[in-house]
Amino acid sequence: MSTLKAKHxxxxxxxxxxxxLIGAALLAIWGLRSEANYFYTPSQIVAEPPSGDRMVRLGGMVQDGSIEQLGDGISIRFTVGDGQALVPVRYTGIVPDLFVEGSGVVAEGRMGPSAFMADSLLAKHDENYVPRELQEMTEHQARQVVAETQQAEATTR
Structure with missing residues (x-):
């Protein structure tokens, strides 16, 4: 009789x-639901725009000739496209060094009434990217600098 009680x-x-555990998982999901940032392409934004109170990420290519500096000196306006649709974007702040026309960009922000209002910009580079410091070097010199940097990082660990 006592073993039955222990099993119970x-x-x-x-x-x-x-x-x-299930309760903790549900609480975590409920608490983080507003923190999730969904990724949209320009054609998805045009087809089904997210609500203006929802933080999202917009990714695409900066269209050639679309970057325009606004009068306040710290705001820019540009257009992001994916080959099927275009979305106007407005951003206030310091622009990343890699942000140029024809490059990839991920803008994080909210959809406004007439444009996507970006709070941050992440500029993307292609696989042929070379840092400015290495552009003037020969391939051999660049490999040597990379090897020295990796060796220095390994010794500091």
Whole structure:
């Protein structure tokens, strides 16, 4: 009779532990639901614009000839496209060094009434990117600098 009681106790503890884990997971999901940033392409934004109170990421290519400096000196306006649709974007702040026409960009912000209002910009480069410091070097010199940097990082660990 006492072994049956111990089995029931273990079963009750397992059920309680499972209920607590499920409850914690549901609380975490509920708490983080507003923190999720969804990624949209320009054609997705045009087809189904997200609500203006929802933070999203817009990714695409900066269209040639679309970057325009606004009168306040710190705001820019440009257009992001994906080959199927174009979305106007407005950004206030320091522009990343790699941000140029024809390059990839991910803008994080909210959809406004007439443009995407970006809070931050992430400029992307292609696989042929070479840092400015290495552009003037020969391939051999660049490999040597990279090797020295990797060696220095390995010794500091």
């Amino acid at each position: 106790q273990r079963l009750v503890l397992v059920v309680i532990a499972l209920a607590v």
